Amino acid sequence: MNFGITLLIGPLIGLIFAPITGFVSDHFDNKRVMMITQTGCVVMLLMYSAAFVNLTQTRFLLILLIVATIGLNIRIFSVTYRAAASRMVDAPYLQKLNSLEQSSTALAQIVGPIVAGVIFAYVPFQIFIYFEIVSELLVILIVSTMSFHLIEVPEEKDGAIRQETVWSSMQHGLAYVRQRKVILYLILIFSLFNFFTSLFNMGFPYLIIHVLRLENLQYSLTESIFSVGLVLGGLIVAKQTFGENALKAASRAIFFVGVPAIVLIIPLLVSLNSWATTTIFGLVYLINSIAIVYINVLVPTYMQETIPANYQGRVFTILTTGATSLQPLGMLVYSVMFQFLSPLVTIIFSVLCFLVLGLAAMRLLIPEQSPAVGKKVKQVMH
Numbered sequence: 588m589n590f591g592i593t594l595l596i597g598p599l600i601g602l603i604f605a606p607i608t609g610f611v612s613d614h615f616d617n618k619r620v621m622m623i624t625q626t627g628c629v630v631m632l633l634m635y636s637a638a639f640v641n642l643t644q645t646r647f648l649l650i651l652l653i654v655a656t657i658g659l660n661i662r663i664f665s666v667t668y669r670a671a672a673s674r675m676v677d678a679p680y681l682q683k684l685n686s687l688e689q690s691s692t693a694l695a696q697i698v699g700p701i702v703a704g705v706i707f708a709y710v711p712f713q714i715f716i717y718f719e720i721v722s723e724l725l726v727i728l729i730v731s732t733m734s735f736h737l738i739e740v741p742e743e744k745d746g747a748i749r750q751e752t753v754w755s756s757m758q759h760g761l762a763y764v765r766q767r768k769v770i771l772y773l774i775l776i777f778s779l780f781n782f783f784t785s786l787f788n789m790g791f792p793y794l795i796i797h798v799l800r801l802e803n804l805q806y807s808l809t810e811s812i813f814s815v816g817l818v819l820g821g822l823i824v825a826k827q828t829f830g831e832n833a834l835k836a837a838s839r840a841i842f843f844v845g846v847p848a849i850v851l852i853i854p855l856l857v858s859l860n861s862w863a864t865t866t867i868f869g870l871v872y873l874i875n876s877i878a879i880v881y882i883n884v885l886v887p888t889y890m891q892e893t894i895p896a897n898y899q900g901r902v903f904t905i906l907t908t909g910a911t912s913l914q915p916l917g918m919l920v921y922s923v924m925f926q927f928l929s930p931l932v933t934i935i936f937s938v939l940c941f942l943v944l945g946l947a948a949m950r951l952l953i954p955e956q957s958p959a960v961g962k963k964v965k966q967v968m969h
Contacts, residue, residue, distance in 0.1 A: 596651055597658035598911045605908045606757040608663050612900025613756065617671035618735045624660040624667075625727045629720055631656050636716045666907060670899035673891045674738050681891050682833075683825045685884040690821030697814045760901025769834075770894070770902060772951040777886060778909035779944055780841060785917030786848065786937040787875060793925050795868060799854055805865040813872040820880030829885060837885040838948035843878035845941020847871045848934055855931050 601608070611620055635653050676684050707715055751759065764771050795806045829836050848871060854864040887903075894902050924933045 593650065593654050595915065596655050597662075598915060600655045600659050601662045602908055602912055604659055604662070605904050606753050608659075608666050609760055609901030609904035610751070610753045610756040611663055612667040612670045612904070613760075613897050614751070616735075617667050617674070618730065618733065620667045621664050621671075621730050622727055624664040625723055625730065627660045628657050629723045629727070632716055632720050632723065636713055636720075662907070666900055666903045669887060669891070669903045670896070671735050673896055673899070674735055675733065677738055678892050682827075682829065682884060682888045685888050686821045686823075686825035686880070688821070689824070689880050689884055690818045693814050693817030693821065696817075697811070757901060760898060760905060763898050764902060764905060767894075769952055770890070772948075773834075773886060773890070774906050774909050776841075776944060776948050776951070777882065777906070778913050780844075780882070781910040782913040782917040782920075783845065783937060783940050783944065784879075785914065785921040786845075786934070787872075788914075789918050789921050790925060790930075790933065790937075791868065791872075794851065794855075794930055798930055799861075799864055801861055801865060805861060808865060809868045809872050812869040813876045816873040816876030817880055820877035821884070823877065824880055824884050833885045833889045834952040835949070837882050837889075838945060838952055840878040840881035840885075841941060841945035841948055844875050844882070845938055845945070847874045848941075849938045851934055852931055855934075 631653050635649060638649060672681060672684065706718055710718075764774065791809070792806065795801045795809065850867060851871060853859070854867060859867075890902060890906075891899065921933070924936075
């Protein structure tokens with residue numbers, strides 16, 4: 588239960604402080620904000636390390652405070668970096684940047700747990716904390732060497748924007764999203780997309796371990812294939828150019844994320860060798876992860892290229908808040924579905940939902956790719 592609370596506290600804090608996150612990102616120097624948030628993480632970790640030995644009953648409360656504070660800092664850091672990317676990298680290279688970030692993040696997810704496991708097994712816990720502190724300091728050093736004003740980008744000309752309060756700033760951000768219908772549809776569609784991906788995050792492990800009774804090694808292999816697919820997907824997307832077809836490609840990727848799951852009904856209906864079942868899950872995971880990269884790269888790239896720089900922080904905050912808020916709900920709903928419904932029914936229902944979501948994305952998002960609308964967007968930006 589304690590572990591579950593620590594996992595929940597991060598998204599909850601992000602939701603509560605969403606208005607502040609967007610405000611800080613859009614109204615203050617991005618480089619300074621990123622360095623301050625990382626410094627805040629270092630300070631909290633140092634405090635935790637100093638107090639760790641002397642704490643007993645209150646240790647868990649301190650852990651919650653640390654997790655909440657670091658989670659808020661990371662949320663502000665992440666949104667600020669997304670909003671600053673268009674000032675650091677020229678527009679034609681934003682997609683490549685986002686693609687390579689996906690690959691590097693996936694690679695870190697593969698290597699990170701291995702390194703953490705080795706360190707945790709051989710060194711005291713306090714040394715483990717110091718290792719994290721050194722990592723945070725390295726990030727500060729890297730950020731300090733970066734230029735955040737290499738590229739001149741369009742901004743909304745609004746003389747009152749610097750006098751905004753936190754709440755009025757967020758209201759202006761919501762008003763901008765409502766005005767840009769395609770951005771609003773993007774946020775709604777991909778928040779629902781995150782909800783339905785609970786089929787993979789929660790449903791697949793349940794199927795593999797509890798329903799099909801595969802070995803731990805086989806489960807680990809399928810998880811590894813998913814991470815490898817993320818790395819490959821990032822490298823593949825980095826080599827491609829989509830331009831005005833970015834949203835069309837992202838919409839089609841929704842089909843490739845969800846539809847391949849239909850083949851998972853085969854091992855549920857037919858008795859197969861355990862390694863044949865592992866192969867089926869591995870192939871589904873591979874296609875699924877590569878398609879997810881297309882979405883995770885093309886959607887932020889489109890937003891960075893079309894949203895005025897001084898609105899990006901708030902819009903990315905709204906997108907992140909919508910997506911992360913529906914994830915816990917998705918986990919809860921799919922837990923209930925797998926508990927009380929047949930896995931066969933749950934899979935078919937989810938595939939149909941991905942089909943409907945993909946069709947909705949194709950219908951609602953692609954019209955903005957027309958030249959006339961693109962010209963209008965550029966006029967709004969300038």
